Amino acid sequence: MGIAKAVAWQSPRLVQVVLATNAAVLTAADTTAFIADASYELVRVDSCQTTAGTGGAATLDVKKATGTTAPGSGTTMLTTTFNLENTANTVVSKTVSNGGVTTTLTTRQLVAGDRVCLDFTGTLTSLTGVCVSIWLKPLTRPTY
Numbered sequence: 001m002g003i004a005k006a007v008a009w010q011s012p013r014l015v016q017v018v019l020a021t022n023a024a025v026l027t028a029a030d031t032t033a034f035i036a037d038a039s040y041e042l043v044r045v046d047s048c049q050t051t052a053g054t055g056g057a058a059t060l061d062v063k064k065a066t067g068t069t070a071p072g073s074g075t076t077m078l079t080t081t082f083n084l085e086n087t088a089n090t091v092v093s094k095t096v097s098n099g100g101v102t103t104t105l106t107t108r109q110l111v112a113g114d115r116v117c118l119d120f121t122g123t124l125t126s127l128t129g130v131c132v133s134i135w136l137k138p139l140t141r142p143t144y
Contacts, residue, residue, distance in 0.1 A: 012043065015134040017118060022128045029120045030072035032065070033132070036110040039139035042101055046133040047082045048091045056123020058084035062134065063117045064110060071117035077101060077108050084120075084127055109139070 015034045019025045045062050052058075059081040063074030078094055079102055086092060094100025102108050110116065116134055 010138055013040065013136045013138060015116070015136065017130075017132045017134075019130040020128070022125065025120060025124050025127050025130055029124070030070065030117065032071050032115045032117050033134060034116040034136070036112050036114045036116075038112055038142040040110045040136040041105075041139055042077050042108040042110070042116070042134070043137050044093060044095045044133075044135035045078070045082075045101065046091050046093045046131075046135075047084075048089065048129075048131050049084055049127060050088055050129020051126055052086060052088045053084040053122065053124055053127040055126075058122040058124050058127055059120070060084055060130075060132070061119040061121070062132075063119050064107065065115045065117050066113070071115070072119045074115070074117050074119075075107055077116070079103075081121075084122070084124075084130070088129075110136070 017033045047060055061081045062077045064077050065071055065074035079099055082092055096103060
């Protein structure tokens with residue numbers, strides 16, 4: 001086995017969720033974006049929308065759900081939610097270093113079977129073209 005293949009599992013994993021239409025956003029108000037197949041650490045989340053939400057504090061939270069916990073009832077992995085009423089077509093990034101991702105290690109770490117969930121709240125009727133990128137750092141090699 002070559003060195004590149006031996007360490008490939010250590011590369012950050014990118015999970016992208018694109019909800020192109022308003023109907024897709026409304027249908028996926030609380031949804032699972034990723035199911036961990038090994039141990040991971042959340043290192044970054046980016047969000048952007050084509051048309052901003054209006055008139056009702058439209059927000060997005062990224063939550064960790066374990067066991068049978070519903071996606072919207074998980075533990076937040078961010079320090080503040082994304083404001084989906086911000087300027088359209090503007091990428092907003094949250095990391096540990098910029099204060100957007102929690103500094104509590106146990107909250108931002110996943111074990112196999114844990115889920116990363118998206119929790120949309122507020123008035124979402126004008127919100128379209130939502131793209132969320134979730135960056136996860138592998139802590140253990142996945143087993144298949």
